[in-house]
Amino acid sequence: xxxxxxxxxxxxxxxxxxxxxxxxxxxxxxxxxxxxxxxxxxxxxxxxxxxxxxxxxxxxxxxxxxxxxxxxxxxxxxxxxxxxxxxxxxxxxxxxxxxxxxxxxxxxxxxxxxxxxxxxxxxxxxxxxxxxxxxxxxxxxxxxxxxxxxxxxxxxxxxxxxxxxxxxxxxxxxxxxxxxxxxxxxxxxxxxxxxxxxxxxxxxxxxxxxxxxxxxxxxxxxxxxxxxxxxxxxxxxxxxxxxxxxxxxxxxxxxxxxxxxxxxxxxxxxxxxxxxxxxxxxxxxxxxxxxxxxxxxxxxxxxxxxxxxxxxxxxxxxxxxxxxxxxxxxxxxxxxxxxxxxxxx
Amino acid sequence: xxxxxxxxxxxxxxxxxxxxxxxxxxxxxxxxxxxxxxxxxxxxxxxxxxxxxxxxxxxxxxxxxxxxxxxxxxxxxxxxxxxxxxxxxxxxxxxxxxxxxxxxxxxxxxxxxxxxxxxxxxxxxxxxxxxxxxxxxxxxxxxxxxxxxxxxxxxxxxxxxxxxxxxxxxxxxxxxxxxxxxxxxxxxxxxxxxxxxxxxxxxxxxxxxxxxxxxxxxxxxxxxxxxxxxxxxxxxxxxxxxxxxxxxxxxxxxxxxxxxxxxxxxxxxxxxxxxxxxxxxxxxxxxxxxxxxxxxxxxxxxxxxxxxxxxxxxxxxxxxxxxxxxxxxxxxxxxxxxxxxxxxx
Numbered sequence: 115x116x117x118x119x120x121x122x123x124x125x126x127x128x129x130x131x132x133x134x135x136x137x138x139x140x141x142x143x144x145x146x147x148x149x150x151x152x153x154x155x156x157x158x159x160x161x162x163x164x165x166x167x168x169x170x171x172x173x174x175x176x177x178x179x180x181x182x183x184x185x186x187x188x189x190x191x192x193x194x195x196x197x198x199x200x201x202x203x204x205x206x207x208x209x210x211x212x213x214x215x216x217x218x219x220x221x222x223x224x225x226x227x228x229x230x231x232x233x234x235x236x237x238x239x240x241x242x243x244x245x246x247x248x249x250x251x252x253x254x255x256x257x258x259x260x261x262x263x264x265x266x267x268x269x270x271x272x273x274x275x276x277x278x279x280x281x282x283x284x285x286x287x288x289x290x291x292x293x294x295x296x297x298x299x300x301x302x303x304x305x306x307x308x309x310x311x312x313x314x315x316x317x318x319x320x321x322x323x324x325x326x327x328x329x330x331x332x333x334x335x336x337x338x339x340x341x342x343x344x345x346x347x348x349x350x351x352x353x354x355x356x357x358x359x360x361x362x363x364x365x366x367x368x369x370x371x372x373x374x375x376x377x378x379x380x381x382x383x384x385x386x387x388x389x390x391x392x393x394x395x396x397x398x399x400x401x402x403x404x405x406x407x408x409x410x411x412x413x414x415x416x417x418x419x420x421x422x423x424x425x426x427x428x429x430x431x432x433x434x435x436x437x438x439x440x441x442x443x444x445x446x447x448x449x450x451x452x453x454x455x456x457x458x459x
Numbered sequence: 460x461x462x463x464x465x466x467x468x469x470x471x472x473x474x475x476x477x478x479x480x481x482x483x484x485x486x487x488x489x490x491x492x493x494x495x496x497x498x499x500x501x502x503x504x505x506x507x508x509x510x511x512x513x514x515x516x517x518x519x520x521x522x523x524x525x526x527x528x529x530x531x532x533x534x535x536x537x538x539x540x541x542x543x544x545x546x547x548x549x550x551x552x553x554x555x556x557x558x559x560x561x562x563x564x565x566x567x568x569x570x571x572x573x574x575x576x577x578x579x580x581x582x583x584x585x586x587x588x589x590x591x592x593x594x595x596x597x598x599x600x601x602x603x604x605x606x607x608x609x610x611x612x613x614x615x616x617x618x619x620x621x622x623x624x625x626x627x628x629x630x631x632x633x634x635x636x637x638x639x640x641x642x643x644x645x646x647x648x649x650x651x652x653x654x655x656x657x658x659x660x661x662x663x664x665x666x667x668x669x670x671x672x673x674x675x676x677x678x679x680x681x682x683x684x685x686x687x688x689x690x691x692x693x694x695x696x697x698x699x700x701x702x703x704x705x706x707x708x709x710x711x712x713x714x715x716x717x718x719x720x721x722x723x724x725x726x727x728x729x730x731x732x733x734x735x736x737x738x739x740x741x742x743x744x745x746x747x748x749x750x751x752x753x754x755x756x757x758x759x760x761x762x763x764x765x766x767x768x769x770x771x772x773x774x775x776x777x778x779x780x781x782x783x784x785x786x787x788x789x790x791x792x793x794x795x796x797x798x799x800x801x802x803x804x
Binding site for chain 1: 481594643646648649650651652654657658659661662665670671672673674675676677678679680682683684708709711712715716719735753754756757759761762764765766768769770771774
C-alpha cells in the first residue's frame with residue numbers, strides 16, 4: 115500500500131501525485147518552504163491531505179528555528195504559518211490546520227521550553243494525521259449506510275486515500291461499503307484539467323480491486339440519463355454554514371445533472387471542512403490556476419499557441435442540490451444551517 | 460484560409476484534423492477505401508463534412524470502376540456505398556449523402572454511358588460541397604438574428620468550417636453575427652476525449668480573430684451559473700422527428716445546465732441532419748469508440764494500464780431542453796414534430 119504523506123527525520127515525505135499513475139515516486143521536502151511549494155504545485159492535493167501536510171510543514175519549520183530569543187521565535191513561527199497559508203485559498207482544512215497548530219504553539223510557548231515546544235508541535239501534526247485516518251473510517255461507515263446493496267456510484271476528482279492521510283472521504287464511503295459486502299461499481303470522472311480521476315482515483319481503486327470505469331467529465335450526464343448511475347459521492351474543499359459546497363470544478367454540473375435525473379448527490383467531508391464563519395458559497399474564494407494546465411498534457415500542447423484560457427480550480431454547488439453531507443460525526447441533511455451547526459458544536 | 464476537404468485529380472484531399480492545431484497537414488486519399496478509413500479514423504469529422512467526404516469517396520470509387528459489365532458495375536457501386544456507410548453510425552448526413560449519390564447514380568445508369576455516369580456522380584459530390592457552404596451561410600444569417608448585439612456564447616466540440624465543407628453550422632452563426640457587427644466572446648469547451656474544442660474550434664476562431672476563451676468541459680456549468688454565458692450554440696449529428704438532438708458527448712449536460720440557468724440553448728444544423736424517419740432520440744445509434752482515446756493523449760498515458768473505460772462518442776438531448784433549431788430553411792421551435800416536418804417538406 116502507498117503512503118500519501120509521512121513525517122520522517124529528514125522532513126515531510128510525499129508521494130508525488132503529479133507523476134501518478136505511471137510512476138510511484140516519494141520525495142522528501144526538507145524545509146517548510148519546500149513543503150509550501152509542494153502544496154502549491156499539487157505534489158499533494160485534496161483538502162484533508164493539504165491540512166495535514168501543512169501541519170507537518172509547520173512542525174518541520176518550528177523544529178528548524180534556531181534562536182533563543184522568544185520574540186524572534188514567534189516571528190519566525192508566524193512567517194512559517196503565513197507561508198503555508200498562502201499556498202492555496204479554497205480548501206478550508208488548510209486554515210483549520212494552521213489555527214490548530216497555532217493554538218498548540220501558544221499553549222506550549224508560555225512554558226519557555228523550546229525543545230518541549232518543538233516536540234508538542236510535532237506531536238500535534240502527527241496526531242492530526244492519525245485522527246484523519248480514523249475519522250475517514252468512521253465517516254465511511256456512516257456513509258455506507260446510504261448506499262444500496264448493489265450500487266453504481268459516480269465520483270469526481272479524487273477524494274480518496276491520496277486526498278487524505280489515508281482511506282479517503284468519498285472513496286472512504288465506497289471502501290467501507292465494499293468492506294461491508296456491498297457490490298459496487300464505481301464510475302470515475304477523469305476530472306480535467308489535472309486528471310485526478312483518471313490518474314489518482316482510477317489508480318487507487320484498481321489497487322483495491324474495486325471495479326471502476328473511467329469516463330470523461332462530459333459523459334457523466336449521459337450515464338445518469340441512461341439510468342446507469344445510482345448515486346453520486348464527492349468530497350469537498352470547503353462547506354459554508356448554509357451547506358453550499360466548494361469542490362473541484364465540475365462538481366456543480368454533476369449536482370445539477372443528478373437532481374435533474376432524481377439521483378442522490380452526497381458530499382463526504384470531515385467537520386474540519388465545515389466553515390461556519392462563511393455564511394454561503396458566494397464568499398468562498400475560488401482559486402484560479404495557470405492556463406498551462408488546460409493547454410498542455412505534461413509537455414504536449416493540445417491547444418493553439420497563445421489561446422486565452424480560464425482555469426478556475428473549484429466551483430460552488432448550492433445547498434439545494436445536496437442530498438446529504440456525510441461527516442465523521444453524523445449525516446447532515448437540509449436545512450443545513452441547523453444540521454451543520456449541530457455537527458460542528 | 461484552410462480547406463477542410465477538396466476534390467482533386469489525385470483523390471480526396473483532407474486536412475488531417477488529428478494533427479491540428481500543432482500541424483496543418485493535407486493528405487491525399489486515393490481510393491474509396493482510404494476515404495472510408497479516413498472518416499473512421501476521424502481525419503475528417505463533423506456531420507456535414509462526413510456527408511460531403513463520403514459523397515466524394517463514392518465519386519472516387521465510381522471513377523475507378525473498370526468494367527464494361529453493367530451488373531458488375533452496380534455491384535461494385537453498392538460495395539462502395541456499403542463501405543462508406545459502415546464508417547460511423549450516428550451522423551445521419553452520411554446516410555443522407557449516400558442516398559443522394561445513389562439517386563444520381565441510378566438516374567444516370569439507365570443511359571448506359573459509364574463515362575457520363577462517372578461525370579454525373581462526380582458533379583453531384585461537387586455540388587453537395589458547394590451547397591453545404593452556401594447553406595451554412597444562410598443558416599448563419601438566420602441564426603445570427605437570435606443573438607444579442609453583445610453576446611458571450613458557449614459552444615461545444617467543433618461545428619465550424621472544419622466540421623463542414625466550409626463556414627460551419629454553430630460557428631457559422633457566430634461568424635455571421637460577427638460579420639453583422641455583433642460583439643461576441645466565445646467560450647469553447649475543450650471536448651474530451653478527442654479535444655475538438657481545444658484543437659479545432661480554438662484554432663478556427665483564433666484564425667478568424669474572433670475572441671475565444673478555452674475551458675474544460677466541466678467548467679461550463681460554473682460559467683453559466685456565474686452569469687458569464689448568454690447563450691449556448693452547438694451543432695448536431697442527427698435530429699429525430701420529435702426534435703431530440705444527437706450530438707457530441709457532453710451536449711446533453713450543457714443543455715440541462717443551460718435550462719437550469721435560464722440560458723437559451725440553440726442547435727444549428729442543415730436540414731440534411733433532420734432524420735424524420737427516426738421518431739425520437741431513443742432510436743438513434745450511439746457510436747462507442749476505443750478506450751484508448753480516453754486513456755491516452757497522443758502517445759502519453761494518463762490513466763492506469765488496464766483500466767476499464769467507456770467512450771460513447773455522442774449523447775442525446777431531449778427536445779424539451781432545446782430553445783430553437785436553426786436550419787438553412789428557417790428556425791424551428793417547439794413543438795418540433797410539427798416545425799421540423801414543415802422545414803423538411
